[in-house]
Amino acid sequence: xxxxxxxxxxxxxxMLEGIWVTIKFVSGALVFGFILGTLLxxxxxxxxxxxxxxxxxxxxxxxxxxxILQLMFxxxxxxxxxxxxxxxxxxxxxxxGLNSAAYISEIIRAGIQAVDKGQTEAAMALGVPYNQLMxxxxxxxxxxxxxxxxxxxxxxxxxxxxxxxxxxVLDLMRRAxxxxxxxxxxxxxxxxxxxxxxxxxxxxxSIGRMIERRLKVSDQS
Amino acid sequence: MIKVENLTKKFGKNEVLCGISTxxxxxxxxxxxGPSGSGKxxxxxxINFLETPTSGRIMIxxxxxxxxxxxxxxMRQQIGMVFQHFHxxxxxxxxxxxxxxxxxxxxxxxxxxxxxxxxxxxxxxxxEKETAYPSSLSGGQKQRVAIARSLAxxxxxxxxxxxxxxxxxxxxKEVLDVMKDLAKSGMTMVVVTHEMGFAREVADxxxxxxxxxxxxxxxxxxFFTHPKTTRAKEFxxxxx
Ligand SMILES: Nc1ncnc2c1ncn2[C@@H]1O[C@H](COP(=O)(O)OP(=O)(O)OP(=O)(O)O)[C@@H](O)[C@H]1O
Ligand SMILES: [Mg+2]
Numbered sequence: 001x002x003x004x005x006x007x008x009x010x011x012x013x014x015m016l017e018g019i020w021v022t023i024k025f026v027s028g029a030l031v032f033g034f035i036l037g038t039l040l041x042x043x044x045x046x047x048x049x050x051x052x053x054x055x056x057x058x059x060x061x062x063x064x065x066x067x068i069l070q071l072m073f074x075x076x077x078x079x080x081x082x083x084x085x086x087x088x089x090x091x092x093x094x095x096x097g098l099n100s101a102a103y104i105s106e107i108i109r110a111g112i113q114a115v116d117k118g119q120t121e122a123a124m125a126l127g128v129p130y131n132q133l134m135x136x137x138x139x140x141x142x143x144x145x146x147x148x149x150x151x152x153x154x155x156x157x158x159x160x161x162x163x164x165x166x167x168x169v170l171d172l173m174r175r176a177x178x179x180x181x182x183x184x185x186x187x188x189x190x191x192x193x194x195x196x197x198x199x200x201x202x203x204x205x206s207i208g209r210m211i212e213r214r215l216k217v218s219d220q221s
Numbered sequence: 222m223i224k225v226e227n228l229t230k231k232f233g234k235n236e237v238l239c240g241i242s243t244x245x246x247x248x249x250x251x252x253x254x255g256p257s258g259s260g261k262x263x264x265x266x267x268i269n270f271l272e273t274p275t276s277g278r279i280m281i282x283x284x285x286x287x288x289x290x291x292x293x294x295x296m297r298q299q300i301g302m303v304f305q306h307f308h309x310x311x312x313x314x315x316x317x318x319x320x321x322x323x324x325x326x327x328x329x330x331x332x333x334x335x336x337x338x339x340x341x342x343x344x345x346x347x348x349e350k351e352t353a354y355p356s357s358l359s360g361g362q363k364q365r366v367a368i369a370r371s372l373a374x375x376x377x378x379x380x381x382x383x384x385x386x387x388x389x390x391x392x393x394k395e396v397l398d399v400m401k402d403l404a405k406s407g408m409t410m411v412v413v414t415h416e417m418g419f420a421r422e423v424a425d426x427x428x429x430x431x432x433x434x435x436x437x438x439x440x441x442x443x444f445f446t447h448p449k450t451t452r453a454k455e456f457x458x459x460x461x
Contacts, residue, residue, distance in 0.1 A: 116308070118304060118306055118308035119308060119310065121271055121304070121308065122302075122304065122308035122309075122310070122367075123310075123322070124271065124294070124297065125269055125271065125297060125300070125301070125302035125304075125371075126297070126298070126301075126321075126322035126326065126370070126371070126374055127294045127295065127296075127297040127298030127299075127322060127326045127327070127374060128294065128321075128322055128325060128326045129292075129294045129326065130294075132325055132326070136321070136325060137310055140312050141311065141312055
């Protein structure tokens with residue numbers, strides 16, 4: 001067996017461009033997922049029963065089916081239904097965003113419910129309206145409970161994003177496959193992008209640990 | 222200023238308050254005592270609608286709280302509440318704990334809110350702690366800040382739910398002193414407490430609650446020396 005990394009040298013810029021595609025995709029899905037996830041979490045803790053129910057059904061569906069199926073669904077099935085030709089990138093952001101909203105809503109709900117009920121009561125007793133006390137008193141405290149789990153979700157999303165290569169989005173993973181097919185050598189390009197994924201995840205977990213340390217310190221203040 | 226008429230509260234089938242009626246005058250200090258589980262906290266929490274009464278009426282300054290078009294949060298601004306476990310906002314400094322509600326809920330200007338907060342901190346003897354976070358305070362200090370936080374809204378009525386029960390014994394006095402001072406200043410107060418010394422010395426009237434029934438009410442001197450009911454007698458024998 002002979003390894004020759006010099007063969008991929010001409011393709012390195014091509015593969016590195018995949019980083020940008022992956023980052024764009026992950027952050028798009030994440031922002032979408034976070035906003036929708038927050039709304040769903042608020043539905044889950046609301047006292048309005050139909051909203052609870054709606055959010056629960058939503059979460060159950062998106063957590064209860066394979067992600068790749070959801071992806072195919074948005075890329076292939078929806079266009080068949082609507083006739084609208086959705087771009088691979090957009091359908092991927094949509095599928096991943098909707099999927100991660102389900103997970104994020106659970107993280108946020110748990111984080112909010114972990115805040116002492118006395119905090120809500122104290123703010124209510126002071127005459128602060130519900131929306132305002134949610135924003136100023138409960139959510140900032142919930143964020144501390146939420147951040148570590150949220151960071152995990154970002155890492156999971158980054159790794160799972162490789163799935164979009166199956167619908168020919170030119171992300172890191174897809175580019176490694178393209179280069180592999182061009183060269184008839186797969187080992188080097190796969191190892192190369194594997195290393196890039198690892199660096200990205202390592203960076204994210206370091207940031208996560210740093211945030212956690214910060215939060216611990218401010219807890220003691 | 223508060224008139225409670227036939228107040229009942231049920232949790233499921235469990236009737237916790239069974240038709241309580243009483244009236245509390247402006248400037249009066251009323252102490253609620255009674256065995257554990259008798260409904261003291263529930264009564265207090267009904268007054269500012271942290272619990273919704275099952276039936277009955279609560280009138281505050283002539284406004285019917287149970288049937289009103291004024292939003293509940295507006296009503297609550299007139300009523301301060303001090304909890305057993307303080308519930309200070311841990312992510313805000315002491316000063317911010319005091320200025321938050323006046324600024325956000327009442328729209329008081331920052332400068333005025335801060336001035337008022339400092340004046341209150343001085344009153345409870347904690348001016349030097351204004352930049353501290355709650356977690357660095359002792360229990361007694363936390364409770365004094367919590368009292369000041371309620372006062373910052375300039376309420377007409379203050380509710381206390383066992384404000385000294387979670388404190389180490391050596392810190393009870395500093396909190397009771399603040400409350401005595403408040404009573405002297407003419408504040409209307411309803412105090413659930415196990416501190417019989419406080420009830421006897423400061424309260425104008427004692428309400429004795431047992432199994433959700435207002436079994437007895439009267440002047441402290443009378444109640445503590447000549448309780449009318451055997452339940453009250455038994456209760457006092459146990460704790461005095
Ligand atoms: N949210 C609730 N749901 C169901 N039952 C409740 C609730 N809050 C209180 N209770 C019940 O109501 C009864 C009265 O409770 P409450 O807390 O008012 O008593 P208390 O006189 O304050 O007692 P303590 O001296 O122990 O504080 C108890 O039997 C309690 O279990
Ligand atoms: Mg109680």
